[in-house]
Amino acid sequence: MARKILKMILYFFIIFATPVYSDSFDVSKDAGTNQYYQAVALGTEGYPEIEDVQYVRSDFMAESTSGILSTGISGYTDFDFTRRVPNVADRVYGPPGTVVDLVYLFRNNTGHDVNISKVNLVLSRNNPELGNLTDVLNISDVNTKDILYKYSNQNMTKSGISKEYVGVGEVQNGVEGGYVLESVSIKDPLEVGEAEYIKNDDGIVDIHVYIRNVSKEYLNNLVFKYLSHEEKFNLGAGDEHVVKFSLSSMPGTLETFSIYNPNIKEVCAVYGSPYYTYNDTNAISVFASRGNDFVPGAFVQPVRESFCVKRIAYTMVYGNWTEEFVEKGTEESVLGITDEKEEAKVLPKTGKVTWIIVILLVVDAVLWYSWSIYESKIANSRLRTKSSKNAKQRGL
Numbered sequence: 001m002a003r004k005i006l007k008m009i010l011y012f013f014i015i016f017a018t019p020v021y022s023d024s025f026d027v028s029k030d031a032g033t034n035q036y037y038q039a040v041a042l043g044t045e046g047y048p049e050i051e052d053v054q055y056v057r058s059d060f061m062a063e064s065t066s067g068i069l070s071t072g073i074s075g076y077t078d079f080d081f082t083r084r085v086p087n088v089a090d091r092v093y094g095p096p097g098t099v100v101d102l103v104y105l106f107r108n109n110t111g112h113d114v115n116i117s118k119v120n121l122v123l124s125r126n127n128p129e130l131g132n133l134t135d136v137l138n139i140s141d142v143n144t145k146d147i148l149y150k151y152s153n154q155n156m157t158k159s160g161i162s163k164e165y166v167g168v169g170e171v172q173n174g175v176e177g178g179y180v181l182e183s184v185s186i187k188d189p190l191e192v193g194e195a196e197y198i199k200n201d202d203g204i205v206d207i208h209v210y211i212r213n214v215s216k217e218y219l220n221n222l223v224f225k226y227l228s229h230e231e232k233f234n235l236g237a238g239d240e241h242v243v244k245f246s247l248s249s250m251p252g253t254l255e256t257f258s259i260y261n262p263n264i265k266e267v268c269a270v271y272g273s274p275y276y277t278y279n280d281t282n283a284i285s286v287f288a289s290r291g292n293d294f295v296p297g298a299f300v301q302p303v304r305e306s307f308c309v310k311r312i313a314y315t316m317v318y319g320n321w322t323e324e325f326v327e328k329g330t331e332e333s334v335l336g337i338t339d340e341k342e343e344a345k346v347l348p349k350t351g352k353v354t355w356i357i358v359i360l361l362v363v364d365a366v367l368w369y370s371w372s373i374y375e376s377k378i379a380n381s382r383l384r385t386k387s388s389k390n391a392k393q394r395g396l
Contacts, residue, residue, distance in 0.1 A: 023110035031295045032152040035110045037081035038297040040285045041068045041089035041103040050097035052317040059312040061093040065101040073105035084298035086306045095314035096188035105178040108171045116167035118289035124161040139184045149294040158281040189215035209243040226257040256319040268305035
């Protein structure tokens with residue numbers, strides 16, 4: 001009897017229960033019901049082998065891009081793909097020139113196919129002054145448009161800097177995957193203009209090297225080295241420094257010079273939220289366009305910085321010499337990078353007069369003298385003619 005009653009109860013629930021769908025986003029447009037999951041990872045492939053860049057290998061840190069792709073979103077999220085676990089595949093530390101792969105990971109658990117037309121990668125905090133990856137990465141075509149979406153019946157806004165990419169397209173239910181959105185590189189905050197060596201008549205060789213800080217940072221304790229010459233200096237944001245020294249004679253071969261930059265720069269685009277807190281948009285690293293609406297990726301939790309890129313200390317080696325022959329006493333006429341011009345200039349040389357110039361000056365003087373005599377004759381003739389007419393009019 002009890003078994004019959006239990007069956008009747010089960011039949012009752014089966015017949016009258018309202019069907020529950022795993023994902024009702026297409027109806028509600030509320031990202032709280034979204035079950036298309038996504039996350040971002042940062043990677044590279046091996047130690048950077050960058051020409052003319054020296055660094056301490058123990059300072060380098062990153063996970064391999066191929067390893068990230070083979071692991072997939074399951075290895076970097078928990079809480080049913082809603083939480084992005086921090087401190088794993090979310091940072092790259094390297095010298096300028098290090099390639100950083102921006103990896104997109106996804107999984108469709110909606111119960112049906114979905115179309116992901118666009119992916120918006122977060123590059124900064126809501127306030128970019130608190131963290132902006134464009135300060136350390138060579139990345140273009142970014143935008144500052146707000147991303148609007150609904151989450152648990154709240155209208156949410158993600159501000160700051162992001163970049164839009166073409167989405168993965170149609171994703172079948174149950175499919176998990178990933179791909180590289182873009183490969184970018186860590187910036188060098190220093191720009192070196194053409195290094196000049198200037199031969200003088202007395203055999204002295206003057207060296208000029210023009211160095212500019214093209215970043216927003218204040219760079220302390222930069223070190224320039226050329227053979228035995230060493231010079232330490234600082235550079236404010238946008239400032240320029242000219243290294244000047246002399247060699248007693250012209251060497252057979254000009255050696256390379258180097259600049260050591262000990263200044264470390266780390267930027268993080270995401271700041272995590274407490275566990276089970278989903279109303280802080282600073283904790284989101286990526287959004288997807290699902291139809292005409294945005295859905296956020298996994299939230300970084302707990303509270304800590306994530307999606308970080310650090311430029312480590314490095315030495316850059318240069319050898320781009322330009323030969324300039326300048327007359328003795330005019331060495332200062334060689335200009336480097338300035339606010340007005342970006343090219344090195346040499347002012348006209350003095351003290352040399354060719355025979356052609358002398359001949360031209362003589363011819364010019366003769367022509368000027370002949371023309372002066374001719375004008376004088378014409379003027380006298382006009383005066384005489386005018387005087388004769390006046391005399392006739394007065395009856396003389």
